[in-house]
Amino acid sequence: MAFKNLSLLTICLSLVLSSLSPISIASNNKRDVVPPETLCKSTVYPSYCKTLLANQNGTIFDYGRISVRKSLSQSRKFLNLVNSFLQDRSSFSLPTTRALEDCQFLAQQNFEYLSNALDNVGKASDDLPTTEAEDQQTMLSAALTNQETCLEGLQTTASDERVKSELLSSLSDDTKLHSVSLDLFIKGWVPEKKISTSWQPNGRHLGFRNGRLPLRMSNRVRAIYDSARGHGRKLLQDSSDSVLVNDIVVVSQDGSGNFTTINDAIAAAPNNSASSDGYFLIFVTGGVYQEYVSIAKNKKYLMMVGDGINQTIITGDHNVVDNFTTFNSATFGEQIKYTHIF
Numbered sequence: 076m077a078f079k080n081l082s083l084l085t086i087c088l089s090l091v092l093s094s095l096s097p098i099s100i101a102s103n104n105k106r107d108v109v110p111p112e113t114l115c116k117s118t119v120y121p122s123y124c125k126t127l128l129a130n131q132n133g134t135i136f137d138y139g140r141i142s143v144r145k146s147l148s149q150s151r152k153f154l155n156l157v158n159s160f161l162q163d164r165s166s167f168s169l170p171t172t173r174a175l176e177d178c179q180f181l182a183q184q185n186f187e188y189l190s191n192a193l194d195n196v197g198k199a200s201d202d203l204p205t206t207e208a209e210d211q212q213t214m215l216s217a218a219l220t221n222q223e224t225c226l227e228g229l230q231t232t233a234s235d236e237r238v239k240s241e242l243l244s245s246l247s248d249d250t251k252l253h254s255v256s257l258d259l260f261i262k263g264w265v266p267e268k269k270i271s272t273s274w275q276p277n278g279r280h281l282g283f284r285n286g287r288l289p290l291r292m293s294n295r296v297r298a299i300y301d302s303a304r305g306h307g308r309k310l311l312q313d314s315s316d317s318v319l320v321n322d323i324v325v326v327s328q329d330g331s332g333n334f335t336t337i338n339d340a341i342a343a344a345p346n347n348s349a350s351s352d353g354y355f356l357i358f359v360t361g362g363v364y365q366e367y368v369s370i371a372k373n374k375k376y377l378m379m380v381g382d383g384i385n386q387t388i389i390t391g392d393h394n395v396v397d398n399f400t401t402f403n404s405a406t407f408g409e410q411i412k413y414t415h416i417f
Contacts, residue, residue: 170232181221319353
């Protein structure tokens with residue numbers, strides 16, 4: 076199974092970037108005015124950071140806002156550049172056009188992520204609540220992942236050289252900028268205390284116990300879940316610190332479930348659900364599902380559970396040889412956070 080744009084990847088990337096920053100700023104010193112040189116030497120790209128913040132004088136919050144604002148501006152310019160190429164798509168090969176369409180989609184996501192980040196840092200001059208800080212950190216990390224995905228698509232296709240030269244140059248500079256923005260955000264707004272790994276009311280953290288996930292659900296939902304999993308594989312249920320499941324549907328190729336395809340089950344999930352509602356669980360019984368699964372960003376708080384390793388398999392045959400980009404050969408894609416696949 077291939078994945079694109081998953082939160083796990085973006086969280087891992089943000090952790091890698093933050094681990095490269097040896098200098099920590101205590102919460103009670105974050106409002107102190109510091110020279111850019113002092114702050115920039117602990118970022119991933121010190122020289123670029125110093126150029127970005129040259130002739131500035133402020134706090135970590137001031138510098139962070141400057142960087143995120145610049146990232147947003149550059150994301151808009153990059154999107155406009157991609158759009159300008161696509162207006163003349165008839166002059167490009169099919170692989171180039173598909174790579175540009177991927178970059179367009181990813182650039183639109185980045186503009187949304189960075190707009191959201193700027194709204195948040197513009198209001199806060201102190202640590203954000205832990206879960207909110209993690210959300211924003213994930214979005215800024217996702218912007219970097221999207222840049223890399225766009226870059227990969229352009230490099231692995233026989234793209235028109237004019238497209239490559241203009242877009243690759245912009246991608247290189249923008250990646251440095253977004254990296255600095257992420258680094259400064261972590262230093263300014265992410266609390267220093269360790270983030271909890273147990274499940275919280277907003278649904279971001281799922282707490283496994285001995286390799287199993289405790290779920291809380293009604294008797295009706297529990298009966299469907301246990302029946303779908305088969306005899307001897309009962310639900311681990313705990314009244315405290317367990318994950319709330321509000322509803323369930325079953326996907327089965329033999330027609331014994333609610334749906335025969337995963338995409339149909341996702342379409343049936345509620346739109347823009349709230350964390351207090353709990354998860355919408357999709358149980359996928361054993362079988363080989365030849366489909367390309369895409370989870371739209373308005374499908375929030377989904378949980379997808381399969382029948383086990385080598386039992387539930389999602390596969391497809393898109394590949395670069397047939398003029399599909401790596402991004403669009405993924406059999407499983409999500410545009411949102413708060414989706415969990417097991």
